[in-house]
Amino acid sequence: MSDLDDFKATYFDECSELMNELEEQFAAIEAGERDADRLNAVFRAIHSIKGGAGAFGFSGLVGFAHAYETLLDYVRDGRVEMTDDVVSLCIRANDIVADHINAAQTGEQLDADYGMEEKQRFDAIARGQSGQSDDEWSGEIIEEFDIEFTPVRVELAVDKHEPEAAPARAAEPDTFDAPPMPIEPGHWEVRFTPYRQLYARANDPLLLFRELAALGEFNVRALLTDIPALSDFEPFGVYCSWEITLFAPDLTEAAIREVFEFVDGDCSIEIVSLGHAVPPPAIAAPDTPAAAAPKAPQHELMALTEDEVAPTPTVAPAAPSPAPVAEVPKADEPGLSFADLASEIVATAPPRPVPVSAPKPPAAPKPAAQAEGGEDGGNRSVGVQSIRVDLDKVDRVVNMVSELVITQSMLTQQMDENLRARYTELVRGLEVLAQTTRGLQDSVMAIRAQPVKSVFSRMPRLVRELATKTGKKIKLETIGENTEIDKTVIEQLSDPLTHMIRNSADHGIESPEKRKAMGKSEIGTIRLSAEQAGGNILIIVEDDGAGINREKVLQLARDKGLVAADMTPTDEQIDQLIFAPGFSTADAVSDISGRGVGMDVVLSNIKKIGGSVHVRSWTGKGSRMTLRLPLTLAVLDVMLVKVGESPYVLPLSSIVETMQCSGANFERVPSGGQVLQVRGEYVQVIDVAQRFSMHSTKQLDDRFVVLCESEGSQKVALVVDDIIGQQQVVIKSLEENFEQVDGIAGGTILGDGNVALIVDVQGLRATHIHQKAA
Amino acid sequence: MEALSLREDNGDKTALAGQNTLQLIAFSIGEQTYGVEITTVREIRAWNGATPLPNTREFVRGVINLRGTIVPIFDLRARFGDGQTSPTKNHVVVVMSVGDKWVGILVDAVSDILTVSRDDIHNVPEGNAIDTELLNGIVTHDSRMVGLIDLHSVVSGAKLDA
Structure with missing residues (x-):
């Protein structure tokens, strides 16, 4: 059923947004901002997740979210204090909710008792604080729902009235056992009579009951009196209806109706508030048209509450203007607006109380629902107007x-x-x-x-998990999370960041004992920051751990043949070796990192989106990894140059300056290579033609030097044959139909239809090392 | 007209071809004829130059722009180890799909569309690893030998080992 799949996809989208929101709120709550707004936001998010989960039947998620929500509710109205313990329990709970969502999304099964411990702690906290009246109201209630309903009354603890389930009375289908006395507000009775099409549309009353149960204290009773003798039994007939008693202090009718929103028109719902001092019997005489209504398929008979009807009881059977009254029950065709009808009636018979007794216009619950939403969602940011676009x-x-x-x-x-x-x-x-x-x-x-926030906000959870698994104490700081990057870049960012943070947590940060011994704070810090630098975004992962163990890295690299035995790479070159495929320094393969896939994944992912990675390390003090990413993927400002007969482009963002070779100061170094002296600085020279094995016909003096800045503010001088000009190009992938080529970051199509290749400046330097090594 | 699209008439001919027969696009390199299954061919176009790719083997002639996507061109002669083709305007690039990638093969000329029976496909004689690697089989058509190109092998191993 593709419709349902669509809904599910939307639901999961929303869930991931909500989870992000949760992370954000808890980050603030953890930092001490424990005001009601934050709590409300958290409550809303969990509630929304639960609501959707209920609709799709993810019972594990519903169960857990429900228990969580209960706790939050108690926190919200002050019955439970928001201690640090509760906060950390909540944060753990968020992770579990996320796992449930993941499981639901991927269709995998979580252990039945997954999260049970936390759930029990919720219950324990909730129960501990909420007093004796809440015995039957806790997480377990959900489990009970999985059992068949039995028409047994359970005494409501707060109940003062006796909504007797006397079979004799239930036999009168359209009467309600109304309380004889006014009682405290917040008590509702709901009579729910599904029609055949409710089942035909694959709705399940159980889900509705679960929703209702979430609203407050809840008791359901099946009315089985209509069940005919077996011989008269129709296979698809509907014989069962239910009476539900609900209690919650500030429960509104709109909230109840919202639960039934999905089955609107497929069932009859009567909602009676028991909490008002209304004249008791809202009983319609069986022979009035209104009373007959429940049998009319499309029609909803709503017992009206005080809000809508003044002192008048539900339907006035003896309405003196018969014509309008006769209209009312017929007004069940979907096209007919009750409101219109009502105003018409008002026009014809102004002084009568009759018009008000018209069934509530279907639109009415909406504003009410909004009002309710406004009450618990008061601070939803109203200002942002947005549309969802594919x-x-x-x-x-x-x-x-x-x-x-x-x-x-x-x-x-x-x-x-x-x-x-x-x-x-x-x-x-x-x-x-x-x-x-x-x-x-x-x-x-x-x-x-x-904003990169959407990726950053997944990281605190990762760090918590890593901290638990490794037994280290790690704190994550995020900076600049509102920096904006292209969505495709963001999507590609999640994996590399995960790997980088894992790497920092696993290899970088030391154990608390070790840290203490070294005179550092026991708690290691990983700092994740994003900032814009010109046409680039810099994402920096820093840690204050041990730094890269260069001896070990070099040894490993030699063992694996990545570096020739007679080569002595510089410290910086050694650091970059961690990005080589198949490289890992972990002594043992842990399930966190150490399988040697990881850092090279970072590099390839980042290269794929036109970025570069650089790592710096200070022994004993920590390391810093910098991702340089293009602001946008689509269009790149480049300088068009010529090497041999072919056009090449260099990203403008990496170019520092250009000069003619005739005016440049080249010097030789023992390796046979050249260096260029620029304003007192010596820079490595790479002849692009030579590197790309192309034939250059030009004399050196006629050629040009393009001074580029690669990662780590290391400059490199590229010698090209000609500089053609500056322009904008669209990056096209080489890998789409071919494979990655060393020294080339991608291709682009020039105005004349020819392909020009984009030079990977960082990659050129890297291949340099490898070639020497070989 | 730079490009001649063959895709439209594929359907009919394949339908005619039936279960046990195979339709090939035959092209020549020097005196020798080779073929690929017609369903893999996307387009045939005249050689119009390519942008060379550095750090690749000599049989990778470079990349071209095929309506906005970059497609690599392989020189089949060079792939067979007979040295690079010196292409003229009369040389032809056969664009084919290999897996989910599109590649172009530079050949001297496209000669024919052949219908052969699957039963007539002979194994490549053992002996030379290059032959068995690059050819899927051999068929005889009008007493000429037509080598069936194994596209996957032809386009693999393009990168220069550093």
Whole structure:
């Protein structure tokens, strides 16, 4: 059933948003901000997760979320104090909820007792604080629901009235046992009579009951009196209805109706508040049209409460204007608006009380529901107006805009001095076009941009898990989580970040004893930060652990043949070795990290999206890994150069300066390589033609040097044959139809339809080391 | 017309071809004829240059722009170890799908569409590893030998070992 799958997909989307929200709220709560708004937000999130889970029948999740919600509810109204213990229990609970969601999403089965311990702790806390009246109201109630309902009355602890389930009275289908006395507010009786089509549409009353049970104290009773003799039994007939008693202090009718929203029209629901001092019998005479209504399939008869009807009882059977009354029960065709009808009636018979007795317009519960939502969701940010758009649609726009940008830059290139002089208007037009396309591009990119928060917020959980598994004490600090990056970059970021943090936690941070011995704080810190630097985003993972064990790394690299025995790499080069495939320094393979896949995954993932990784390490003090990512994936500002006969492009963001070779100061070093002296600094020189085994026909003096900054502010001088100009290009993948090529970050299509390759500056330096090693 | 698309008429001919027969696109390299199954061929276009890829073996001629995607071009002659083709405008690139990737094969000319019976496919004689690696089988058509290209092997091993 694809519809259901769609709903599920939406639900899981929402869940991940809600989980992010939870992480965020708890980060603040943990930091000491324990105000009601935060609690409410948490409560809302858990409630929404539970609600959806109920609808899809994820019973494990419902059960756990319910117990959690109960605790939160108690915290919210002050019955349970928000101690640190409770907070950490809640944080643990969030993880369990996330696991449940994952399990539901992937269809895997969690152990039946997964989270049971926490659940029991919820119950214990909730029960411990809530006094004696809550005996039957706790997590276990959910389990009871899995058993068949039996029409047995359970005494409600707070009950003062006796809603007797006298079979004799239940035999009168449309009467309600109403309380003879006014009692305290918040008591509701719901009569739920499903129609055949409710089952035909695959609805399950059990789910509804679970929802109701979540609202407050709850008691359900099946009315089995309509069950005919077996001989008259119709296979698809519906013979059972239920009476439900609900109690919760501030329960509203709207909240109850919300539960039945999905089955609207497929059942008859009567809701009577027992908590008001109304004249008791809201009984419709059996022969009035209104009373007959429950049998009319599409119709909902609602017993009206005080809010809607003034002192008048439900339906006035003796209404003096018969015509309108006769209209009322017929008003069950979906197209007919009750409100219209009602106003019509008012117009015809203004002084009568009759009109008010018209069934409540279907629209009415909505505002009420909103009011209710407003009450517990008072601080929902109203200001943000957003729409959900399919990402494909956005991508199409992005692609078109990218192509437009290219075309525009191609047009500009066509303008030579001659044309410029002759067609000044055309030139001006092109300039405006350039500006507009640039603006268009920025706006489209802004649509795709998202704060990195969505990835960062998954990390605290990871760190907690790692801390538990390794027995280390680790604190995670996040900075700059509102930095925005393109959505596709963000999606690609999650795995590398996970690996990097794992690496820091597993290899970087030492055990508490070791840290103490070294005079450090027992608690290790991992700092995760994001910042924008020009056209790049820098994501930095820092830890104050032991740093990279260079001896071990070098030894391993030699053992694995990654570094030749006679080579002595610099410290920095050794550090970068951890990104080599199959490399791991962990003594034992743990289930956290150490299988040697990991850091090379980081590198390849980051390269795939046009970024680069750099690591620096200080022995005994910690290490820092920097991810440099492009702001956007789609369009790149580049410098177009020529090497041999082929065009190459260099990302503009990495270029520091360009100069002619004739004016450059080259020096030789013993290895036979060259270095370039730039303002007192010596920089490694890479002849791109030579590196790419291309034939360069030009004399050295006619060639150009492009000074690039690669990671770690190490500069490198690339020698190219010619500099053609600057332009914007759309990055195309080489791997889509081929494979990754060393020294090449990707390809792009120039205005003339030819392919130009994007030089991977960082990669060029890396291959340099490898080639020496070989 | 730079490109001649064969996709439209695929359907009919395949239908005609029936269960036990195979339709091949035959192309030549020098005097020798080779073939690939017609269903893998996406497009045939004239050689129009390619951007060379550094750090790859000599049989990788470079990449071209095929309506916005980058497609690598393999020189079949060079793949067979007979040295690089010096392509002219008359040389032909056969674009095919191998797995989920599209690749172009540079050949001298496309000669024919052949229908052969599966029963007529002979094994490649053992002896030379290059033959058995790059060919799936051999068929005879009009008393000519047609080598069936194993596309997967042809496009593998493109990277230069550092």
